[in-house]
Amino acid sequence: MSKKMRTLTEPFKIKMVEPLRITTEEYRQNALEKAGYNPFLLRSDDVFIDLLTDSGTGAMSDKQWGGIMMGDESYAGARSWEHLQTVVQNLTGMQYVLPTHQGRAAERILYSILGGKGKVFISNTHFDTTRANIEYVGSEAYDIVCKEAEDVESYHAFKGNIDLEKLETLIQQHGKNIAAIIMTVTNNSSGGQPVSMKNMKDVRAICTKYGLMMVIDGCRIAENSYYVKHREEGFENKTYKEIAQEMLNLGDAFIMSAKKDGMVNIGGLLTLKDEALSVKCKNLLIISEGFTTYGGLSGRDMEALAIGLEEVFDKDYLHYRIRSTAYLGEKLREKGIPVVWPIGGHAVYIDAKKLYQNVPLEEYPGQALVIDLYLKGGIRCVEVGSVMFGKYDENGKLIPAANELVRMALPRRVYTQSHLDYVLDVFDDIIEIKDRKKGFKITYEPPFLRHFTAHFEPIK
Numbered sequence: 001m002s003k004k005m006r007t008l009t010e011p012f013k014i015k016m017v018e019p020l021r022i023t024t025e026e027y028r029q030n031a032l033e034k035a036g037y038n039p040f041l042l043r044s045d046d047v048f049i050d051l052l053t054d055s056g057t058g059a060m061s062d063k064q065w066g067g068i069m070m071g072d073e074s075y076a077g078a079r080s081w082e083h084l085q086t087v088v089q090n091l092t093g094m095q096y097v098l099p100t101h102q103g104r105a106a107e108r109i110l111y112s113i114l115g116g117k118g119k120v121f122i123s124n125t126h127f128d129t130t131r132a133n134i135e136y137v138g139s140e141a142y143d144i145v146c147k148e149a150e151d152v153e154s155y156h157a158f159k160g161n162i163d164l165e166k167l168e169t170l171i172q173q174h175g176k177n178i179a180a181i182i183m184t185v186t187n188n189s190s191g192g193q194p195v196s197m198k199n200m201k202d203v204r205a206i207c208t209k210y211g212l213m214m215v216i217d218g219c220r221i222a223e224n225s226y227y228v229k230h231r232e233e234g235f236e237n238k239t240y241k242e243i244a245q246e247m248l249n250l251g252d253a254f255i256m257s258a259k260k261d262g263m264v265n266i267g268g269l270l271t272l273k274d275e276a277l278s279v280k281c282k283n284l285l286i287i288s289e290g291f292t293t294y295g296g297l298s299g300r301d302m303e304a305l306a307i308g309l310e311e312v313f314d315k316d317y318l319h320y321r322i323r324s325t326a327y328l329g330e331k332l333r334e335k336g337i338p339v340v341w342p343i344g345g346h347a348v349y350i351d352a353k354k355l356y357q358n359v360p361l362e363e364y365p366g367q368a369l370v371i372d373l374y375l376k377g378g379i380r381c382v383e384v385g386s387v388m389f390g391k392y393d394e395n396g397k398l399i400p401a402a403n404e405l406v407r408m409a410l411p412r413r414v415y416t417q418s419h420l421d422y423v424l425d426v427f428d429d430i431i432e433i434k435d436r437k438k439g440f441k442i443t444y445e446p447p448f449l450r451h452f453t454a455h456f457e458p459i460k
């Protein structure tokens with residue numbers, strides 16, 4: 001390949017296509033009204049470029065589709081299960097592997113056993129379903145991402161790291177009540193930023209010192225390995241898979257939403273080193289997900305996942321993956337759009353507070369940007385700010401989240417560089433309206449995870 005090449009050539013060719021529908025702004029205005037101005041409530045047919053999530057939205061390879069045909073649908077001890085188990089044991093170094101229908105099912109099983117009233121979990125940053133599963137069983141969840149992550153626009157190689165000093169302090173405060181330390185890799189809610197091997201090793205040492213359990217929430221472990229290889233000394237000559245193996249081996253448990261780096265549309269994993277704990281988890285798995293050799297999955301799902309977990313470590317794929325996200329983010333920055341820096345692995349995060357400076361926080365600037373992106377370009381993405389994380393004080397006044405971000409997550413192997421160039425064009429229209437003064441109010445919200453189903457109205 002030419003060294004001078006500036007085009008992001010996708011390392012695959014297209015064998016099957018799914019048409020996209022082009023709509024007008026007027027049509028999209030109508031669709032928004034019907035959806036209560038919540039992009040989660042839009043019909044996907046009405047979306048042109050869908051950057052809502054990288055979860056379960058990727059394209060499978062011809063090899064994976066071939067595997068689908070080979071899936072063994074036996075209830076117990078299926079061939080496809082054995083295939084998956086072997087791949088996962090090899091990757092994690094953990095003996096006990098439990099399949100689940102997706103990541104949050106693994107979270108519910110593990111955290112309902114480890115947690116309970118008075119228990120404490122500490123993480124670099126809990127993902128929202130992780131926090132919800134912990135709080136649902138009456139436990140507390142502390143996020144202590146490193147200081148460098150606070151300044152969203154300055155460069156630091158591993159902004160996903162946990163703050164080790166705060167970790168020791170919290171351990172001293174909560175002692176025996178600590179249920180586990182959870183390392184989210186990459187750190188999704190903190191901008192998709194990577195965690196260094198050094199930070200993981202330090203956490204391992206602290207867990208060993210205090211006899212605590214270390215859980216790795218590693219649904220983007222391959223993407224994290226890319227950064228370790230290219231940014232951390234001593235890993236230049238290791239393969240991405242070797243780096244992932246080394247990191248996962250540090251944990252006592254591994255939780256994975258396979259819908260990300262598993263390269264499949266559905267699936268999850270819970271793997272453990274401890275036998276006694278694995279027995280408890282398996283009992284709960286059988287009650288709620290299915291028998292231990294399929295969890296909530298069909299044989300073909302497990303076959304495709306076993307293949308996906310190998311493909312994701314392909315060096316050309318990972319380079320294309322990380323570079324395409326960076327391409328979108330870097331070009332946005334060149335246009336003057338404030339983005340979380342450096343660009344993370346699976347998504348570009350825009351600082352809506354800075355872009356829409358005139359929209360008050362109580363009127364959700366992130367939601368305003370999400371709506372404008374859909375209206376102007378049919379692009380769907382998600383607010384990660386006060387809609388998602390805001391709370392109310394006793395007078396019902398909004399306590400805003402630390403940041404007002406908008407996440408544009410890239411599905412794996414789905415969009416080409418020209419799709420990304422289109423998104424960049426739409427931002428030229430956004431720049432023209434960035435001085436808007438009014439935002440949105442919430443007209444309906446549920447008690448948990450409100451961003452999924454809340455309704456909004458534009459403030460006139």
Ligand code: F0G
Nearest residue numbers: 053054055102103104127129188217257
């Ligand atoms: N942990 C992390 C770090 C995640 O990003 C997710 C899902 C989960 C756990 C839960 O897994 O969806 O399979 O139940 N993240 C998706 C997202 C939903 O859009 O970031 P799940």
